[in-house]
Amino acid sequence: MRIGLLGHGVVGQGVRKIIDAHQTSATAAMSVVRILVRDQSEITDERITTDPEEFFTTDMDVVVECMGGVDKPFEFVSRALSAGMGVVSSNKKLLAHKYDELQALATQRQVPLAFEAAIGGGIPWLHNLALTAQVDEVESFRGIFNGTTNYILDEMFTHGQNFDDALRGAQERGYAEADPSDDIDGHDVKYKTVLTANRIWGVSVPLEQVPALGLRHVDGRDAKWAAAHGKTIKLLGMARATNQGVMAGAMPVMLPANHLLAGIHQNFNCAMVNSNNFGEAAYYGQGAGMLPTAFAVVSDLVSVQALMVQDSFALAAPGRTVVAPMWQEAWGQNASPLSREVASVDQLVSSPAQSLEVAPMDQSALQGKYYLRPENSEDFDLLWDLVEFTRPEKLENGAILTGGVHLPLLMNSLRRAGFTTGVVGDISTLVCEVEDSSAKMVADRGLFLALVDSGLNE
Numbered sequence: 207m208r209i210g211l212l213g214h215g216v217v218g219q220g221v222r223k224i225i226d227a228h229q230t231s232a233t234a235a236m237s238v239v240r241i242l243v244r245d246q247s248e249i250t251d252e253r254i255t256t257d258p259e260e261f262f263t264t265d266m267d268v269v270v271e272c273m274g275g276v277d278k279p280f281e282f283v284s285r286a287l288s289a290g291m292g293v294v295s296s297n298k299k300l301l302a303h304k305y306d307e308l309q310a311l312a313t314q315r316q317v318p319l320a321f322e323a324a325i326g327g328g329i330p331w332l333h334n335l336a337l338t339a340q341v342d343e344v345e346s347f348r349g350i351f352n353g354t355t356n357y358i359l360d361e362m363f364t365h366g367q368n369f370d371d372a373l374r375g376a377q378e379r380g381y382a383e384a385d386p387s388d389d390i391d392g393h394d395v396k397y398k399t400v401l402t403a404n405r406i407w408g409v410s411v412p413l414e415q416v417p418a419l420g421l422r423h424v425d426g427r428d429a430k431w432a433a434a435h436g437k438t439i440k441l442l443g444m445a446r447a448t449n450q451g452v453m454a455g456a457m458p459v460m461l462p463a464n465h466l467l468a469g470i471h472q473n474f475n476c477a478m479v480n481s482n483n484f485g486e487a488a489y490y491g492q493g494a495g496m497l498p499t500a501f502a503v504v505s506d507l508v509s510v511q512a513l514m515v516q517d518s519f520a521l522a523a524p525g526r527t528v529v530a531p532m533w534q535e536a537w538g539q540n541a542s543p544l545s546r547e548v549a550s551v552d553q554l555v556s557s558p559a560q561s562l563e564v565a566p567m568d569q570s571a572l573q574g575k576y577y578l579r580p581e582n583s584e585d586f587d588l589l590w591d592l593v594e595f596t597r598p599e600k601l602e603n604g605a606i607l608t609g610g611v612h613l614p615l616l617m618n619s620l621r622r623a624g625f626t627t628g629v630v631g632d633i634s635t636l637v638c639e640v641e642d643s644s645a646k647m648v649a650d651r652g653l654f655l656a657l658v659d660s661g662l663n664e
């Protein structure tokens with residue numbers, strides 16, 4: 207199978223290394239024939255070019271996109287699909303923003319579009335979800351889906367590093383995005399959560415309706431509060447299917463210190479799914495980094511390769527042959543070559559067993575108990591804004607509790623807004639509803655907010 211690589215950074219180099227090593231029969235049957243880079247200084251091999259026309263006029267079966275960003279990769283991936291080439295991508299930002307367009311193009315051209323590496327790094331998450339959804343109804347999922355922020359939290363709270371040094375460490379190890387804001391502000395987790403929800407439930411969750419809260423303002427005060435209350439802070443992606451539609455969010459969560467996810471360290475991710483027969487299941491592994499991510503890209507290439515040969519069993523890697531009977535059933539005994547009379551890998555491997563109506567986000571599900579800590583507890587304007595976004599009319603027992611917040615000031619501002627508040631114990635929580643707009647306000651105003659309890663993280 208002839209492969210073209212778009213991008214030769216952390217992931218691209220990992221993919222080239224694994225394939226060039228030809229360590230298994232599957233990878234021995236693959237070759238990277240062309241690599242597109244941006245800068246002349248990156249040309250270190252006769253396969254590398256800076257010219258997109260030279261890239262696209264090369265004879266290739268599959269294009270691997272690992273450039274990052276949205277506009278340019280969208281142009282290149284669309285071009286590859288339109289030309290009848292399969293595409294494997296690790297780029298969740300592209301896929302989350304252009305999901306419908308790319309799916310439609312792959313389906314129309316009947317070529318594979320696969321993106322295991324886009325979610326959870328090396329973890330075979332979509333692959334296992336697809337199998338789960340062949341048997342069960344998937345009710346919900348949640349997990350740690352970002353290696354950079356998990357590494358930062360671990361370095362800060364377990365090893366006492368400051369935020370900036372921990373971020374630098376994640377960048378040096380190749381975990382962070384080119385612009386790490388996507389990691390820090392929760393957008394990367396939001397893209398992965400939305401993509402997973404789209405894949406399992408056959409929906410297209412609107413990105414703009416999914417709140418993303420990040421870790422930009424987390425500090426030692428939060429760690430101290432968490433520890434004093436037997437909790438740990440983790441950044442989670444969460445989604446649940448309800449009668450009203452899919453609800454989803456990406457936000458820091460105060461987890462009980464003995465929770466499975468509380469024990470996930472460094473760049474590791476852990477994705478948990480709940481389905482009606484199997485119950486709770488968890489998938490664990492490195493969620494970021496060169497070789498774990500490249501492993502997932504190449505595992506998708508193995509799947510695509512299996513579609514291209516008559517005898518798909520021969521080339522399927524050990525441990526993945528379980529997929530073959532499924533393909534056999536879907537494709538018949540004579541698996542067709544790529545782009546001839548075939549469904550896409552996307553439809554095949556992850557065709558949703560449940561296909562929900564595309565429903566708007568069920569915002570009320572995001573109502574819950576939140577921990578909050580402003581940078582400055584005397585910031586009256588911020589406290590006033592908090593009143594605005596807590597929507598007091600929707601609360602039954604609106605409760606603001608202490609922590610970093612200057613309680614009397616907060617109580618006053620809430621009373622002025624006709625808010626009935628209650629103080630419960632010494633927990634620093636606010637019962638409120640978080641939408642994407644309030645999430646932005648929270649980030650812009652230096653507030654650290656973490657979910658303690660809601661319908662989403664049950």
Ligand SMILES: NC(=O)C1=CN([C@@H]2O[C@H](COP(=O)(O)OP(=O)(O)OC[C@H]3O[C@@H](n4cnc5c(N)ncnc54)[C@H](OP(=O)(O)O)[C@@H]3O)[C@@H](O)[C@H]2O)C=CC1
Nearest residue numbers: 213214215216217243244272273274296297380494495499
């Ligand atoms: N790193 C990781 O652990 C993981 C990354 N991903 C995703 O994989 C993708 C790649 O990530 P990563 O390898 O870390 O990123 P890098 O920044 O290391 O690599 C991207 C490469 O693509 C090149 N590139 C960007 N735009 C163009 C263009 N227009 N033409 C040619 N080359 C271009 C970049 O060149 P230049 O240096 O000149 O900008 C760079 O070499 C991203 O979408 C990321 O989100 C997914 C899972 C894990």
Ligand SMILES: N[C@@H](CC=O)C(=O)O
Nearest residue numbers: 352353354382383494
């Ligand atoms: N920046 C991402 C890379 C993998 O998706 C992360 O840290 O998880």
